[in-house]
Structure formats: C-alpha cells, structure tokens
Amino acid sequence: MESFIVIISFIVAVIISAVIHHYFSKIPLVFIQIGIGMLIFLTPLPIQLEFEPELFLIGIIAPLLFLEGNHVSRINLLKYLKPVILMAIGLVFTTVIGLGYIIQWMLPVIPFAACFALAAIICPTDAVAVQAIAKGRKLPKGLMTILSGESLLNDAAGILSFNIALVALTTGEFSATHAVLQFVMSTFGGLIVGAIIGVAFVQFRMFLIRTGFYNEFVFILIQLLTPFIIYMTAESFHVSGVIAAVIGGIIHGMERDRLSQATTRLQLGYDNTWGLLSTVLNGFVFTILGYIIPEVTVHMINTESGHLGRIIFYTLLIALFVYIFRFVWVYLLYDRFFIPESRFERILNNESVANVEKRPSRFKYALLASVCGVHGTISMAIALTLPMKVFHDQPFATRDDMLFITAGVVVISLIIAQIVLPLLTTFEERVSVSKLSFREARMMMKEHGLFYIQRNSGPENSVAASSLTHQYATQISFFKEADDNEQSLKELSRLQSIALQTEMETLKELTQTGKITESTFNNYITYTERTRNFASLSFFAKLTFIFRMRKRRTQFMNQVNAASSLSFKNNLLEIEKVAQVVHYKIVERLSGELVKSNKIEMAMVTDSYLNRMIQLKRNATTEDMNNSETLLALEVLNVERDYIHQLVDKEKISSEVAVELRQSINYDEMVMLSSNER
Structure with missing residues (x-):
C-alpha cells in the first residue's frame, strides 16, 4: 500500500508541475518538479524511498535510453560521429578517472571505488533539458547535434563505468586490466544483443503486418515491452543492458522511418504512448530529486555539526572541476568539433549559398559546450541505485553524501545553463509576419x-x-x-x-x-x-x-x-x-x-x-x-x-x-x- 501511495503521489506531482508550467512557462519545468518534490517531503505522507537498483535500472533507465535511441537523428549522428565519440567516450573516461582521483583527494572518507562511481554518476548529460533552455537561441552549427549524440552515448558509457566501480565497491576487488576487458566485452556484447533482438522485434511486427494482422494496441504493447526484454536478455548474457537498449532504440527508429507514412495511425499511437511514458519517467526522477535534497540535508545536519557546509563546498568544487574538464577537452579538440556546412548542404537546407556561417572563436565554442553540459534524469536515476550496504555487508556510510553531491551538481548545471546561456547567445532571427488565418x-x-x-x-x-x-x-x-x-x-x-x-x-x-x-x-x-x-x-x-x-x-x-x-x-x-x-x-x-x-x-x-x-x-x-x-x-x-x-x-x-x-x-x-x- 505504501508503494502505491508513493507512485500515485509522484505521478500527481508530475501532473501538477505540467499545469503550473503551462501558466508560468518562463520557469523551467524541472525546477517546478524539484520544488514540488520538496513540498512532498514536508507533507505527512508515509513515503519511504528505498529502490531495488536492478529494478530501477530496468524500469526507468532502460526505457529512457531506448526512447533516446529511437528519436536520435541518425543522419546527423553519422555526420558528427567523431566529435560525439570524443565527448561521449573520451571525455567520459577522462572525467571518471581524473575526477575520481580529485574526489578521493578532497573527500578521503569516501571509499576509493565509490569516488570513481560518483564521477561516473555525474558524467551523463541531459540533452532534453538543454534543448528546453536553448529553445529559440542561436547555437553554433552542429553543437546541438553533438550534445544530443553525446547525451545518448555517454549515458551508456557512464552507466557502464558506474557498474564497474560498483562491483569494486561491493566486492572489494579491482583490476584495471579486468575492468578494461569487462568494458570492451560488455560494450560489444550489448551492441550485438541489442541489434539482434531489435531486428527480431522489427521483423516480427513487419511479418504480422504483411500477413494481415493489424491491431495497433498489440503493436504498441510489443514496442513497450521491447526495451525491457532487450535489457534483461543482455544482462542475462552478462553484457551491457544499457548499450543494448540504446542500439535497440536506434533500430526501432529506423523502423519508424519506414512505417511513418504507410501506417500513420500506428505511428501516432507509438508517439503518444512513448510521449506519456517519457513525461512520467522524467518528471518522476526530478520530483524524487526534489524530495531527496531536503531528506538528505536533514540527515546530514543531524549527523555532524558543520558536515552540511563542507559537503556544499565540495559540491561546488566538484561542479567546477566538471566544467573545467569539459572546457579544456573541447578547447583542445576544437578543430574536430566545428564542421562547417558544405555548399551542397546549404542548398538542401534552403539556405543562401553565400551565407556561410562565421566560425566561432575557440574560447566561446568551448564555453558554450561546457555550459550546455547539463546533467539531469540519468545522473539522478543512477545515483538512486547506489546500494545501502557495501563490502562485507557493511552500511554504506557516505551514500547520502554522494546523493547530495549528485543532486547539487544537477541543480547547479541547470541554474548555470539557465543564467549563462542567454548571455552567450542571441535569439534566432525571425522574420516578423502576421499570423495566418485557418483558411x-x-x-x-x-x-x-x-x-x-x-x-x-x-x-x-x-x-x-x-x-x-x-x-x-x-x-x-x-x-x-x-x-x-x-x-x-x-x-x-x-x-x-x-x-x-x-x-x-x-x-x-x-x-x-x-x-x-x-x-x-x-x-x-x-x-x-x-x-x-x-x-x-x-x-x-x-x-x-x-x-x-x-x-x-x-x-x-x-x-x-x-x-x-x-x-x-x-x-x-x-x-x-x-x-x-x-x-x-x-x-x-x-x-x-x-x-x-x-x-x-x-x-x-x-x-x-x-x-x-x-x-x-x-x-x-x-x-x-x-x-x-x-x-x-x-x-x-x-x-x-x-x-x-x-x-x-x-x-x-x-x-x-x-x-x-x-x-x-x-x-x-x-x-x-x-x-x-x-
């Protein structure tokens, strides 16, 4: 009964946040959801947030990653594949290793493996939040595509790095060689499993359509089950379920491109169902974030005098280092990131051939890429899977500290983007036109x-x-x-x-x-x-x-x-x-x-x-x-x-x-x- 109350409470919170955002659209939706989560903490509702990590990964992270893969632009992803991989793989590993050692130096009380787990938690970015904040603003050509691709792939890379660190934390054993080998095998295994099952589901639905079976509700149910089946199958083979979910989503996105014109009603059903699920899951996570901040804060105040102040200070430092890592990485590799449009591409996009976009300065491009590195749903979802107990069944004493730091970095990144991005960019030029009538x-x-x-x-x-x-x-x-x-x-x-x-x-x-x-x-x-x-x-x-x-x-x-x-x-x-x-x-x-x-x-x-x-x-x-x-x-x-x-x-x-x-x-x-x- 208590679990039911928790679920209903947070779903109601998502609905209320959407209504409030409609009337106060200048306030980002995530801030409203965080605020409502804080208010829920103040209510006398009997809410106990205890998550089974594996269930949380399957129930929230798998469908969200599948959905991201489903909607990513495959053409743009291929065009900017090199900078996307540099951000999603290269930057993630650099940040996990570098930031992990920095966290260990600042907070030696946190176990060594947990420091790398915290760094991995902070790595994933949230392109949806960036798109909402940057809507209507002019970013350098291709930057939003790179950020979207980074968000898709670094989610998987961050979760995989987190899982490796978590194994070391819970077992007390770590081998760099074994970790690298496990990462490679998990990644390629996830690619293979995701591709095979994704294609199998697509072919199964195509077979049903060809043989005259057409029940849109059954098709929608099949697609809803797909990410869960892909994830669980991959994990049963001891390969990455998150990588498999991403690949499965990309393959189903190809199916959507094939069927969107011939089966419009079915595609409309897909979009509405996944839109609903995405709204609920994202809102659910940010509302939980709002609930956790005061809960963890109260616990830290009661634990030790002055502890909260120190954790806030370290949270600010960690957020600063995250920005430094991103800025330096993009600044040094700038030539790999900015890819000007060719003359043919400008013609296809109905742009003037003579209107070549001015190459932005290296400093400004790196600063924009850093500010747009907003953290959100996936980071909080991973943090909530942190175990209550670690090696030898000992209580995980610094779990609340890690949750607070994660929540703090997420909120800081959202606030920085909301304040700084408008200062660095201008609104896209729009021709002032009168509104057309319906006729x-x-x-x-x-x-x-x-x-x-x-x-x-x-x-x-x-x-x-x-x-x-x-x-x-x-x-x-x-x-x-x-x-x-x-x-x-x-x-x-x-x-x-x-x-x-x-x-x-x-x-x-x-x-x-x-x-x-x-x-x-x-x-x-x-x-x-x-x-x-x-x-x-x-x-x-x-x-x-x-x-x-x-x-x-x-x-x-x-x-x-x-x-x-x-x-x-x-x-x-x-x-x-x-x-x-x-x-x-x-x-x-x-x-x-x-x-x-x-x-x-x-x-x-x-x-x-x-x-x-x-x-x-x-x-x-x-x-x-x-x-x-x-x-x-x-x-x-x-x-x-x-x-x-x-x-x-x-x-x-x-x-x-x-x-x-x-x-x-x-x-x-x-x-x-x-x-x-x-």
Missing part, C-alpha cells in the same frame, strides 16, 4: 501537399496521383476564391442546410417507393456520417440529420425486404446510385438559389456531393487503385503534419490554428482508414 494556413498546407504529390508521382502511382491532384487542386481553388468573412460563411451554412434537407427528402422518397434496400440505406447513412461535408455541419445540423435518419431507418425496416443481401462491391455500387440521385436532386434544388454573389459557396456544396459520388464509384470499381491512392493520401497527410510544425516554428500560425489544422488532418485520415476497414 489561409489550410490553403498553404494543401498547396504544399499538392506540390509533394506532383513531385512524387510516377508510372506506378500515376492514376492515384492524378486523382489526388484533382482533389487538392479543387480544394485550393475554393480556398483562393472564397472570402473568409462572416457573410460568406453564413451563405455557405444556409446552402448546406438546404442541401441536407433535400438529401433527407430524396432518401425518404426512395424508401417509400421501394427503390433502395435496407442494407443500401444503412450503408449510405454510415458513409454519409463519415464524409467531409457532414463534418463541416454545425452540431445541431449533425444531430438533426442523425436523429431523422435513425427514425427513417426504424420506419424503413417495415417497408423493405430485410433479407436483402449484397456483396461488398455491389453494396458500394448501390450506394453510388443513391449518391447520383441525391446529387442530381441537390443541384436541381440549389439552382433556384444561385445568384452572382454565391457562386463559390454554391460550387463548394455541390462539389462535395459530387466528390462523394466519384469516391464511391472508385471504391466499387477500382479497389487496387483505391488502396494505392489511400497509401499516397496518408503519405501526403503526413507531409502536411510536418508542414504544420514548420509554420508553428516560423510563428506564422497561432497554436489555436495549428490545433484546427491537425484536427482537419486527423479527420481526413480517419475517413480514409475507416473506408478501407469496411
């Missing part, structure tokens, strides 16, 4: 989609591309010619209401004369409720339509032969015939409403019914082409989603318009996927 933004989005269709059409998809080109061109012409004013919207709503009334009257006539079967009527209603023109109606109009059609369906059961049974294809043909009659009746009825000022609105209403009829006919007669068109359409919708991100980043649209655009894309996607499932 203007949607028109630009559709134009972007049309350009993508035209650029990616070929002999194998020419029919599908032509059909989509016509649909997109028609929509764009409407957006360009229609006025986004209240009068136009009122007229459009009025004509839609007339069309809807005509549609219901036509269906009533067809049912009363026995010209359509019950299954045709039901299928037509189902299809209508999923179409775009139905989605554009007001809530009251939708409710009216649904109520009347349900009533008509009940009455109709007594008027037609309920035994009517047609094949799927014939049902579509029957629905298409109904759509033809409905379209004809609507055009006939609306012709009496046509005036010079409402030509665009009239065309929008009648064309929506025409497109429905064309789509039905295509579904019934060219199933293969329709599948090809659906895949291409989903691909284009994914491109439109990316374009929304670009508009938001360039501040061309408000967050409200972005939400509306995403909702319109989600609905279009739902209609297509639902149509294919019928």
